[in-house]
Amino acid sequence: MSKISLIIEREYLSRIRKKSFIVMSILGPILFAALMVVPAWLASMEDDEVKTIAVIDHTNLYSGQIEDTELLKFEFLQENAEETVRNEFKESGYYAYLVIQDNLLEQPDAIKLYSDSQITMDAKGYVQRSLREHLKSQKLQSYEVDGLENIVSDLNQIDINISTVKIGDDGSEKQSSAELTMFVSMAFAFLSYMFIFIYGTQVMRGVMEEKTSRIVEVIISSVKPFQLMMGKILGIAMVALTQILLWAVLTILIVTGVKAAFFPDSEMPTRAQTQIEMMQGQNPEAAEQMASMEEGFNFNSILEMVNSLEPLKTLLLFIFYFFGGYLLYSALFAAIGGAIDHESDQQQFMLPITIPIIISLYVAMMTFRNPGSDVAFWFSMIPFTSPIVMMARIPFDVPLWQLMLSMALLVGGFLFTTWFAGKIYRVGILMYGKKVDYKELWKWFRYSGD
Amino acid sequence: MAFLEASGIVKRFANHLALNDVNISVPDNSIYGLLGPNGAGKTTLIRIINKITGPDEGTLLLNGKPISNSDVMKIGYLPEERGLYKKMKVGEQAVYLARLKGLSRNDALKRLKYWFEKFEIQGWWDKKVEELSKGMAQKVQFIVTILHEPQLLIFDEPFSGFDPVNATLLKEEILELKKKGATIIFSTHNMSSVEELCDHITLINNGKAMIEGPTEKIRRSYRQNLVHIDFSEEPEEVEKILKSNFELRSLKSVNNHFEAQVKINEEQSLNQVLSGIMNHCTIHSCQELLPSMNDVFIQVVNQKEQPSQNQDS
Numbered sequence: 001m002s003k004i005s006l007i008i009e010r011e012y013l014s015r016i017r018k019k020s021f022i023v024m025s026i027l028g029p030i031l032f033a034a035l036m037v038v039p040a041w042l043a044s045m046e047d048d049e050v051k052t053i054a055v056i057d058h059t060n061l062y063s064g065q066i067e068d069t070e071l072l073k074f075e076f077l078q079e080n081a082e083e084t085v086r087n088e089f090k091e092s093g094y095y096a097y098l099v100i101q102d103n104l105l106e107q108p109d110a111i112k113l114y115s116d117s118q119i120t121m122d123a124k125g126y127v128q129r130s131l132r133e134h135l136k137s138q139k140l141q142s143y144e145v146d147g148l149e150n151i152v153s154d155l156n157q158i159d160i161n162i163s164t165v166k167i168g169d170d171g172s173e174k175q176s177s178a179e180l181t182m183f184v185s186m187a188f189a190f191l192s193y194m195f196i197f198i199y200g201t202q203v204m205r206g207v208m209e210e211k212t213s214r215i216v217e218v219i220i221s222s223v224k225p226f227q228l229m230m231g232k233i234l235g236i237a238m239v240a241l242t243q244i245l246l247w248a249v250l251t252i253l254i255v256t257g258v259k260a261a262f263f264p265d266s267e268m269p270t271r272a273q274t275q276i277e278m279m280q281g282q283n284p285e286a287a288e289q290m291a292s293m294e295e296g297f298n299f300n301s302i303l304e305m306v307n308s309l310e311p312l313k314t315l316l317l318f319i320f321y322f323f324g325g326y327l328l329y330s331a332l333f334a335a336i337g338g339a340i341d342h343e344s345d346q347q348q349f350m351l352p353i354t355i356p357i358i359i360s361l362y363v364a365m366m367t368f369r370n371p372g373s374d375v376a377f378w379f380s381m382i383p384f385t386s387p388i389v390m391m392a393r394i395p396f397d398v399p400l401w402q403l404m405l406s407m408a409l410l411v412g413g414f415l416f417t418t419w420f421a422g423k424i425y426r427v428g429i430l431m432y433g434k435k436v437d438y439k440e441l442w443k444w445f446r447y448s449g450d
Numbered sequence: 451m452a453f454l455e456a457s458g459i460v461k462r463f464a465n466h467l468a469l470n471d472v473n474i475s476v477p478d479n480s481i482y483g484l485l486g487p488n489g490a491g492k493t494t495l496i497r498i499i500n501k502i503t504g505p506d507e508g509t510l511l512l513n514g515k516p517i518s519n520s521d522v523m524k525i526g527y528l529p530e531e532r533g534l535y536k537k538m539k540v541g542e543q544a545v546y547l548a549r550l551k552g553l554s555r556n557d558a559l560k561r562l563k564y565w566f567e568k569f570e571i572q573g574w575w576d577k578k579v580e581e582l583s584k585g586m587a588q589k590v591q592f593i594v595t596i597l598h599e600p601q602l603l604i605f606d607e608p609f610s611g612f613d614p615v616n617a618t619l620l621k622e623e624i625l626e627l628k629k630k631g632a633t634i635i636f637s638t639h640n641m642s643s644v645e646e647l648c649d650h651i652t653l654i655n656n657g658k659a660m661i662e663g664p665t666e667k668i669r670r671s672y673r674q675n676l677v678h679i680d681f682s683e684e685p686e687e688v689e690k691i692l693k694s695n696f697e698l699r700s701l702k703s704v705n706n707h708f709e710a711q712v713k714i715n716e717e718q719s720l721n722q723v724l725s726g727i728m729n730h731c732t733i734h735s736c737q738e739l740l741p742s743m744n745d746v747f748i749q750v751v752n753q754k755e756q757p758s759q760n761q762d763s
Contacts, residue, residue, distance in 0.1 A: 006549055014538060214533025218594075221500045221527040222550040430502070432531075 003223045004231045011206065011235025016242060025243060029250035037258050051095035051123065053113075056082045058101050066130040072123060089116060098127060105135055181395040182368050188318055188391040189364035191244075196325050196357060196387070199240045200333040204346070206232050207337030207429070216429045225426040229338075230418070233330045237323065317394055320407065325387025328414040329353060335421035338428035339436045339444075348437075360388035371396035381406050383413025420445065452511075453478040453633045454499065454602060459508035461494055461657075468494040469505070470657040476635060476650070481628060483648035483665070484637040485743060491657040492637040493530060496604055499635075500527050512602070523552045526600035530607045530637075532591050534579045541575035544594050551598040558597065565593045569619075584611055592620065596627060603627060604635045609643050621647065641743040653747055660750045665743070672746045676739040677720050679710045681731040688727050695726055707734065 015021055052073045057063055063076045075094075077085065085097050096119055102110035113119055113127065140148050207229070210216040219228055336349045363385060367376040371393045380390040380398075386406050390398070427444035428436070454476040461469040469491045476482045484492050497503045499510065501522050510517045512524070535543055541562065548558035566572045569589055579587055588611050596603065608624075609617045624647070628634055636644045645651075645665065652662040661668060676699065681688065685701065685708050692698045692712055699711040708731075712723055720738055727733070741749070 003550055006546070010546055014535075209535075213536055214529070214531035215535055216533070217502070217529040217531060218527070218533065218547065218591075219550065220502055221525070221529075222522060222547075430497070 004227045007223070007228060007231025008235040008238065011232050012238050015236065015239045021239070021243070025246045025250070028247045029254050032247070032251045033254040033258060037255065052093065053123070054085050054092070054094045054097035056085065056097060056099050058099070059103055061103060062100060062131065062134065065134045066127060069126065072126055096123065104131065105139065185368060185392045185395040188394070189361065189388050192322050192325055192388045192391050193357065193361050195240055195322060196329050199236050199326060200329045202236050203233055203330040204333040204337035206236065207334050207425070208340065208343065211338060211429050212341065220429070225429065226422045229331070229334050229422055229425050233327065233334060236330070237326055240326065314394055318391060321387040321391050321410070324410040324414055328383060328387070328410070328417050329357070331414065331418040331421035335424040335428065338425040339441060341432060345436070356384040357388070360385035363389050364392035367392040377402070381409055383410045386410055452476055453513060455511040456499070457509055459495065459498060459505045459510070461498065461503070462506050467657050472654070472657070472659045474652050474659065474662065476633060479628065479631055479633055480649040481634045481636065481647050483644050483651035484635060484654060485639070485641050485651055485747065486654035487639050490654040492654055493606060495654070496527070496606055496635070496637055499604065500525060523598065524601045526595045526598065526603045528591060528595040528605045528608065532588055532611070534587055534591060536580040537578060539575070540577050540579060540582070540590055543579065544590065544597070547594045548597045553598050561597050562593070565597065569593065585613060585616055588612060589616065600632065602633050602635070604637070606637045607640070608636055608638070610640070641747060645743040651743065653750055655751055668746060669740045669743070672741050672749055673738070674741065675714050675716070677712050677714060677723055677736060678739050679712065679723065679736045680707055680734040681710070681727070682707050682734065683731045687730045691726050691730065692723070696723060711739070
């Protein structure tokens with residue numbers, strides 16, 4: 001067995017046996033699943049307590065204009081009751097009381113809602129909406145135009161629902177979903193970002209561990225420093241892959257398990273659906289928009305839309321860019337780990353590595369809005385930013401030549417950084433107690449040695 | 451023929467010369483001492499032999515052939531800075547390091563079993579290294595170093611960190627390895643710890659080999675013709691005789707005995723000293739004093755530093 005595979009084996013096994021890895025592998029999917037399931041669960045648990053709100057209307061313009069709902073009851077009291085309600089609020093059993101001081105068309109802020117607890121958004125929103133509807137129709141009536149109310153309600157019915165269709169090279173049409181595309185591209189960009197950071201840092205820590213525990217000299221008397229570095233980088237890459245795979249499989253298992261246990265008959269409310277329900281309580285217009293977007297997510301058409309993203313191609317590209325980016329950065333992380341003695345020294349060297357990663361994420365965010373822009377193009381070519389930015393562009397279809405060029409540059413990029421990092425690493429791991437700066441690193445890089 | 455032959459080794463670091471034209475020749479099946487103060491260049495030389503770094507100039511022959519990457523398997527190296535993976539279990543780690551040296555898993559297990567039994571440390575197999583004391587970890591590391599039965603063993607500061615009992619155990623094991631045919635290089639600044647073990651030595655200072663050769667020969671060549679005599683009775687008479695014929699360095703009274711150190715010149719011998727005083731006192735013991743390697747080293751460094759300044763100018 002070749003030595004580098006021995007090193008990969010050790011790096012891999014020693015990491016996946018760690019408690020932290022096992023905990024993360026279990027907690028991650030639970031968190032993901034919770035993100036999907038908990039809002040639905042919370043919605044189903046919503047309190048069913050009936051709240052009564054006292055209304056004291058000094059203008060006498062609005063009595064009876066707020067209708068009771070299932071959970072909100074309104075009692076319109078005499079004008080002089082305000083003092084009593086205020087003084088005996090606790091005993092009165094009211095949830096809140098509403099005081100209207102003036103004509104709201106003239107004084108929109110002449111209304112206050114009092115309570116001894118925080119008033120829910122639902123209650124406030126409902127009162128606001130009811131009075132607004134009433135004021136609107138009052139205003140319409142004041143124009144004294146026949147049938148105006150019908151005209152306005154007609155206008156409110158107008159809505160459009162754009163379907164986006166992608167034309168394939170062969171002229172075939174596929175229904176696509178702009179929302180889904182955006183979501184997928186965002187998810188990929190963010191995954192790449194997260195994993196490059198988490199596992200790059202692991203490489204750095206691993207190198208530092210070997211250096212500070214002084215085992216490195218024993219090992220490089222058996223293998224070349226470059227083999228040790230690459231073995232570590234590849235071993236940790238496999239840990240990352242294992243983690244992704246475990247998360248994906250476990251998340252699916254948990255979600256389907258929860259679905260079977262708690263929502264056996266009905267379709268499980270998705271997060272978006274719950275949000276729509278919650279928003280309908282406050283903001284009907286936004287909720288309608290969400291609902292129309294949600295239509296795109298019904299299962300009949302979702303398959304076709306996922307297909308329009310070419311899942312296999314996307315997945316393969318994701319793996320390529322993820323690995324390319326990881327290799328490129330983890331080599332640099334390894335060089336830092338080799339150069340420094342203490343974790344506290346890492347700051348100054350981390351910065352130049354962190355900046356391009358963070359810039360990539362920003363550019364990726366812009367890419368969702370304008371995937372064909374010059375900025376997106378250039379940043380998807382530069383190897384330091386392409387793993388994240390290109391992943392954000394891929395769901396929007398990238399010309400083949402751009403993809404090829406970007407991939408070739410990335411391969412060149414990581415070959416360069418591993419070569420560069422290897423030179424620094426080799427000298428650094430045997431240097432103890434030396435204050436390292438960039439000038440020193442440059443010296444190490446130029447130093448021929450072997 | 452020398453087992454390991456290094457000639458004209460030069461190694462430069464950014465702003466200093468770590469090794470300046472160093473030649474060493476390690477005879478087959480010998481114990482070779484590489485002595486010198488901290489920072490003399492010993493570790494650099496050892497790293498070059500181990501192929502951890504390369505020399506800027508010079509050649510390195512192992513068994514008459516240039517040392518190659520596969521020769522690394524024939525070397526066992528115990529670095530000065532000992533280290534093991536702290537979180538890894540002892541047994542697992544030993545197997546891993548042995549496999550990196552080219553042993554198969556089964557061979558490694560078999561040999562480890564032998565050594566763990568010999569050192570009576572079988573109970574440590576499943577412990578993590580961080581649970582071991584420093585001395586215990588050193589034992590494990592020693593086993594790992596010799597497990598692949600290397601022809602050349604290099605120990606950097608071998609006895610530092612060992613208590614006297616374990617240091618003795620280690621010495622015995624090393625002599626055993628020599629008997630089995632291994633060639634051993636010791637590198638240390640603590641010269642008294644190895645001088646009785648070493649057949650050959652090289653003294654290194656400031657990147658230069660100051661002196662090389664068989665230990666006894668070196669000590670002889672640096673002897674200062676001092677004799678030590680332990681006697682009793684009539685110290686005044688003896689003192690008078692010693693002072694008149696020789697150079698009396700010191701005379702001390704120790705528990706009713708007297709100890710004298712006498713310097714004689716080249717023509718004189720210990721016999722003459724003894725015959726001069728033997729009728730006046732009882733002689734308990736006498737011996738010619740050979741300098742310790744430490745003394746030799748100090749002498750060499752002092753001698754060479756002053757004249758070398760004149761030579762250079």
